[in-house]
Amino acid sequence: MTSKKNVLEVKNLQAWFGKFHAVKGVSTDYPEKSITAIIGPSGCGKSTYLRCLNRIHEEVPGARSSGQALLLGQDIFAPEVDPVELRQNIGMVFQKPNPFPALSIFENVVVGLKLQGIKNKAKLLETAERCLRKAALWEEVKDKLHQQGTSLSGGQQQRLCIARALAVNPPVLLMDEPTSALDPIASAKIEELMQDLKEDFTVIVVTHNMQQAARVADYTSFLMLGELVEHGPSEIIFTNPKQSKTEDYITGRFG
Amino acid sequence: MLNQQTHNATPTKSIAKKLSGAYGDKVAKVFMQTVALAILALLFLMVYLLFEMSLEAIKEFGFGFLTSTDWDPIMEEFSALPFFYGTLVTSILALLIAAPISVMVAIFITDILPVKLGQVLGLFVEMIAAIPSIVFGLWGLFFLAPIVREQITPLLKSTLGFLPIFQGPSFGIGVLTASIILAIMILPTITSISREVFKSVPQHQKEAALALGATREEMIRLAVLRPSFSGITGAIVLGFGRALGETMAVAMVIGNSSRISASLFAPGATMSSVIANEYAEASAGLHLSSLCYVGLLLFLVTLVVNSSARFIVWKFSPIARSARKDKRA
Ligand SMILES: Nc1ncnc2c1ncn2[C@@H]1O[C@H](COP(=O)(O)OP(=O)(O)OP(=O)(O)O)[C@@H](O)[C@H]1O
Ligand SMILES: [Mg+2]
Numbered sequence: 001m002t003s004k005k006n007v008l009e010v011k012n013l014q015a016w017f018g019k020f021h022a023v024k025g026v027s028t029d030y031p032e033k034s035i036t037a038i039i040g041p042s043g044c045g046k047s048t049y050l051r052c053l054n055r056i057h058e059e060v061p062g063a064r065s066s067g068q069a070l071l072l073g074q075d076i077f078a079p080e081v082d083p084v085e086l087r088q089n090i091g092m093v094f095q096k097p098n099p100f101p102a103l104s105i106f107e108n109v110v111v112g113l114k115l116q117g118i119k120n121k122a123k124l125l126e127t128a129e130r131c132l133r134k135a136a137l138w139e140e141v142k143d144k145l146h147q148q149g150t151s152l153s154g155g156q157q158q159r160l161c162i163a164r165a166l167a168v169n170p171p172v173l174l175m176d177e178p179t180s181a182l183d184p185i186a187s188a189k190i191e192e193l194m195q196d197l198k199e200d201f202t203v204i205v206v207t208h209n210m211q212q213a214a215r216v217a218d219y220t221s222f223l224m225l226g227e228l229v230e231h232g233p234s235e236i237i238f239t240n241p242k243q244s245k246t247e248d249y250i251t252g253r254f255g
Numbered sequence: 256m257l258n259q260q261t262h263n264a265t266p267t268k269s270i271a272k273k274l275s276g277a278y279g280d281k282v283a284k285v286f287m288q289t290v291a292l293a294i295l296a297l298l299f300l301m302v303y304l305l306f307e308m309s310l311e312a313i314k315e316f317g318f319g320f321l322t323s324t325d326w327d328p329i330m331e332e333f334s335a336l337p338f339f340y341g342t343l344v345t346s347i348l349a350l351l352i353a354a355p356i357s358v359m360v361a362i363f364i365t366d367i368l369p370v371k372l373g374q375v376l377g378l379f380v381e382m383i384a385a386i387p388s389i390v391f392g393l394w395g396l397f398f399l400a401p402i403v404r405e406q407i408t409p410l411l412k413s414t415l416g417f418l419p420i421f422q423g424p425s426f427g428i429g430v431l432t433a434s435i436i437l438a439i440m441i442l443p444t445i446t447s448i449s450r451e452v453f454k455s456v457p458q459h460q461k462e463a464a465l466a467l468g469a470t471r472e473e474m475i476r477l478a479v480l481r482p483s484f485s486g487i488t489g490a491i492v493l494g495f496g497r498a499l500g501e502t503m504a505v506a507m508v509i510g511n512s513s514r515i516s517a518s519l520f521a522p523g524a525t526m527s528s529v530i531a532n533e534y535a536e537a538s539a540g541l542h543l544s545s546l547c548y549v550g551l552l553l554f555l556v557t558l559v560v561n562s563s564a565r566f567i568v569w570k571f572s573p574i575a576r577s578a579r580k581d582k583r584a
Contacts, residue, residue, distance in 0.1 A: 054466055056462050056465060056466055059461070059462060059465060060458070061370065084468055084470050085468070087466055087468040088467075088468035091466070091467075092466040094462065094463065094466070096459055098457075098459040098460060098462070100460065100463065100464075100477065100478065100481070101460075101482050102481040102482040102484070103481075111467060111477065115467055115469050115473055115477075116468070161463075165466075168467060168468065
């Protein structure tokens with residue numbers, strides 16, 4: 001484990017909404033081919049932290065951030081870094097499903113490829129099917145690929161957004177509660193997907209489901225009130241945490 | 256005891272309030288219904304009066320009023336076609352100029368400029384709507400017409416002069432000048448409705464596009480413009496409705512000629528401008544009646560255009576859409 005090199009190294013990341021300090025100096029390393037779970041009480045800044053890592057946070061009016069995040073050694077916040085290019089390498093599945101209402105299911109999945117200029121219809125179709133299968137949605141939508149993306153149910157939309165993020169094949173994938181609206185079977189499929197992704201990529205996933213974190217994540221970070229309380233291998237966080245706050249949270253005595 | 260009293264006080268009060276509320280509601284309802292009916296009655300009365308005043312011309316010309324091309328008060332030959340044509344051409348040309356600019360200005364205000372700067376620009380655009388028509392007319396006559404004659408016309412002739420619409424002499428006043436004035440006048444209408452449409456695009460849609468590696472421009476096209484297509488269409492049709500009825504400024508700069516000419520530099524007339532320019536001198540019954548007939552036609556055209564615009568805006572507004580979705584669910 002220690003021989004793995006770090007794909008992403010976050011150093012002292014801070015984030016604000018106006019005057020509100022939402023993330024207060026988080027530092028974590030993310031090794032290649034690993035899954036890291038972020039857990040913590042609602043409102044503690046998990047989404048905000050994740051949204052800093054693909055620089056979407058700064059698109060919110062009045063929001064800003066500071067600190068460093070080195071993607072393969074290059075600070076993503078450096079002035080010479082183009083956020084557009086960065087976001088092709090760091091994909092995101094948002095907490096709230098957000099398919100494009102004007103696009104069909106098919107178009108939603110391949111829109112990222114189209115943005116990259118790929119027009120080959122066969123390739124687009126092939127990618128759409130592959131990604132929808134991986135997101136455990138293919139069987140449900142294969143006969144209605146040309147219906148509006150927003151005509152799907154909440155859980156289906158969530159999986160559609162996962163497929164959409166997969167299609168661009170980003171080496172780092174940020175997933176914000178990707179199974180919050182899913183039944184246990186679909187959730188299990190998404191967990192399987194994460195394990196698959198780990199073969200090549202790095203996944204950071206926010207979840208409120210402790211069992212899920214313990215099952216799929218190699219590492220777990222525990223966040224509280226915008227601060228990183230504890231970070232380490234999941235088996236240690238969930239069996240023998242060093243901080244009493246972490247123990248209180250995972251045993252349900254708090255939060 | 257004291258406790259009971261305070262306990263009692265509240266319910267009695269609220270019942271009394273409820274009663275007066277119900278009574279007030281009834282009065283308000285009757286009042287609203289009366290007003291609504293009165294407005295409807297007024298509308299019908301207006302159409303009826305217009306119809307009655309046009310009757311002489313309707314009897315004389317019938318539907319030929321729309322097909323013959325002569326408007327000659329001396330020979331008592333009347334036809335609405337040149338004005339129908341003028342209205343259509345000026346309004347469409349105004350739309351061609353104003354629609355792209357308005358949509359771009361709206362996008363600038365909502366999604367490109369810093370918030371404060373956008374608000375200032377928005378305010379300026381709204382102020383255009385407050386300028387009286389006659390001021391536009393004066394401005395067009397003394398400022399725009401010379402520019403059209405000396406700069407715009409030569410430019411168009413040298414670049415697109417092979418098209419019949421850009422041939423012939425220019426006197427400054429004419430169809431093109433009127434269209435430009437109209438374009439400026441409908442700009443605020445299209446801009447402010449487009450702005451509302453763009454503002455209703457949720458932030459998370461824009462984030463979805465950006466997170467996929469869209470540039471700012473691609474994000475605007477994908478997450479803002481595409482879902483707004485029908486809303487923009489409605490805004491444009493409403494702008495068209497405004498252009499159709501606009502009178503004073505057009506009457507001052509269009510040149511008032513009842514001849515249909517292919518050239519945009521030539522003078523022309525619209526349905527509203529001919530009424531404004533001729534009704535004072537229209538002594539003879541048939542002339543006056545024909546002007547009323549033109550007015551009746553104009554009324555019908557604007558009614559159709561405006562209601563279809565309202566329909567489009569209503570049908571595709573996010574609120575109506577979600578209401579329909581709820582109904583289906
Ligand atoms: N757009 C915003 N403007 C202002 N404050 C915000 C905004 N978004 C989030 N916040 C605040 O920042 C803090 C962190 O929010 P965040 O969404 O990161 O929490 P979270 O840990 O993801 O919670 P949850 O588990 O409920 O998703 C919260 O206190 C929230 O109120
Ligand atoms: Mg969250």
